[in-house]
Amino acid sequence: MRMVDVIQKKRNGLELNEEEIKFFVTGYTNGDIPDYQASALTMAIYFKGMTEKETATLTQAMVDSGETIDLSGIEGHIVDKHSTGGVGDKVTFIVGPLVASVGVPVAKMSGRGLGHTGGTLDKLEAIKNFHIEMTKEEFINNVNTHKLAVAGQTGNLAPADKKLYALRDVTATVDSIPLIAGSIMSKKLASGADSIVLDVKTGSGAFMKTLEDSEALAREMVNIGKNLGRNTVAVISDMNQPLGYEVGNANEIKEAAEILQGKNVEDLRKLSLEIASHMTVLAEVFSDYNEAYETLEKNLENGKAFEAFRNFIGAQGGDTAMIDDLDKLPQSKYHVEVTAEEDGYVSAIDAESIGVAAMYLGAGRATKDDTINHAVGITLKKKIGDQVKTGEPLVVLNSDEENPTDSITKVKEAYTITKETITAPTLIHKVIN
Known part of the structure; x- marks a missing residue:
């Protein structure tokens, strides 16, 4: 079997069989298939997709590429x-x-x-x-x-x-x-x-x-x-x-x-x-x-x-x-309020920006070698649908810096306040089983 034929088959939108998928996963994991051919196949998959059967076969092949954890010693349904x-x-x-x-x-x-x-x-x-x-x-x-x-x-x-x-x-x-x-x-x-x-x-x-x-x-x-x-x-x-x-x-x-x-x-x-x-x-x-x-x-x-x-x-x-006693958990040195600059209702909070603001404080890692600061973080005071008045806190930054400028800026970018009342978003959209 040749990798180029597997790539061509998927490029043409055809379904790969179990043997072809296992050939690819095993060969790439072992280093027998080079990056340029693996990237060609993943790009073909990106554009042509995979059938339900292909995806299940790919998943099982990735499971089989290494160890599996034996939990048979645990009593009951895990x-x-x-x-x-x-x-x-x-x-x-x-x-x-x-x-x-x-x-x-x-x-x-x-x-x-x-x-x-x-x-x-x-x-x-x-x-x-x-x-x-x-x-x-x-x-x-x-x-x-x-x-x-x-x-x-x-x-x-x-x-x-x-x-x-x-x-x-x-x-x-x-x-x-x-x-x-x-x-x-x-x-x-x-x-x-x-x-x-x-x-x-x-x-x-x-x-x-x-x-x-x-x-x-x-x-x-x-x-x-x-x-x-x-x-x-x-x-x-x-x-x-x-x-x-x-x-x-x-x-x-x-x-x-x-x-x-x-x-x-x-x-x-x-x-x-x-x-x-x-x-x-x-x-x-x-x-x-x-x-x-x-x-x-x-x-x-x-x-x-x-x-x-x-x-x-x-x-x-x-x-x-x-x-x-939850007060014994790590505590930050400063508690910095970020306040609303106008009256209205919180209509949107960009969750990703709040996450980035927390990372700037030290709660996350920009690179894998960064050290986590367990004490810092963000406490939200207002969420979508809440009424807010000028000067009221939107969040409190639990910080080891007295003036965490980058985090303050990011929080301000995250919040949108409008004059109209807003309904909080639906929490659970659908259950699939």
């Missing part, structure tokens, strides 16, 4: 969740304990952040002594004991995806829906969960800016799961403004803990319950969504979910005193 990323997205810290509170095991492999804010692991490390490095035995024991563990990705998971993504990043082929879907799902499938719930973001702060593109990506990933034997549900949720009111590392841990203690931050609480309900239905703990939602909501109110969170933090070495 359910994982994945978010396509957003600003202020601390849902994992609420959903994990919620699902664990009804006995469903959550064994989560997570990464660090590059860009707006820290990743899941960076946020957890805002808690003193919390450790994400565990042996496989420790990880499995924690899940069996506490029904929840979060660790850094170990082993050589889907190396084909890592190599392909680096190539796509420099050849303008990142935003191909089959390639995005295959990339996400290959890592999820290699991580060993039995079922998966996907939180696919849409809007200004999301990778997919339009609902049409977000739905296409969600359907592609659900189809991959179906074709490869994993029950998969996708929730399409809004990211036209940050989720909740806190952006940053310690900020987001604090807000998640407050939700688990019963505080009602409407969008964050609702989305967390939505995702957790689908996870527990997939695990067959509940027969229907409404029963799951009602029970999980009670576990927010009766303290069971918070207890599961506290046990999880303690089991991974974290200082639970920081969870019992």
Whole structure:
């Protein structure tokens, strides 16, 4: 088989068979197929697309290119969740304990952040002594004991995806829906969960800016799961403004803990319950969504979910005193208000700009070698639909600089204020299963 023939076939819009796709993935991963031929194929895929069968085959080939995590030692039906990323997205810290509170095991492999804010692991490390490095035995024991563990990705998971993504990043082929879907799902499938719930973001702060593109990506990933034997549900949720009111590392841990203690931050609480309900239905703990939602909501109110969170933090070495007294989490030196310059209503918040403003403060990484400052971040005081008067704070910048000019400028760019009343955006657009 020749790579040039595979490229030509896809260039002409024909369907690649399993042998051809495996030939490409194996050859490129091993270094037998050069970058210029791999980039020619990814560009052909970008323009011609892939069928459902092709995409599933590509995903499985990327899974097979490296190690897979054996979670057979975990008791029960393991359910994982994945978010396509957003600003202020601390849902994992609420959903994990919620699902664990009804006995469903959550064994989560997570990464660090590059860009707006820290990743899941960076946020957890805002808690003193919390450790994400565990042996496989420790990880499995924690899940069996506490029904929840979060660790850094170990082993050589889907190396084909890592190599392909680096190539796509420099050849303008990142935003191909089959390639995005295959990339996400290959890592999820290699991580060993039995079922998966996907939180696919849409809007200004999301990778997919339009609902049409977000739905296409969600359907592609659900189809991959179906074709490869994993029950998969996708929730399409809004990211036209940050989720909740806190952006940053310690900020987001604090807000998640407050939700688990019963505080009602409407969008964050609702989305967390939505995702957790689908996870527990997939695990067959509940027969229907409404029963799951009602029970999980009670576990927010009766303290069971918070207890599961506290046990999880303690089991991974974290200082639970920081969870019992949230004021003990890292604190910034300054709290700088950015105020409204006119009366009106908040009609838009560019979530990406808020994320960049947080990164300027030190809450994220511009490069992979940057150090995260866990104490800094942004507290939103006004969201879309809220009335605002001149001089009222829009946000508070939790900063280690007295005058963080770049972040102030970015926040001002993010907010749009109009005279007309505005309705807050729909939070959950669609569920695909």
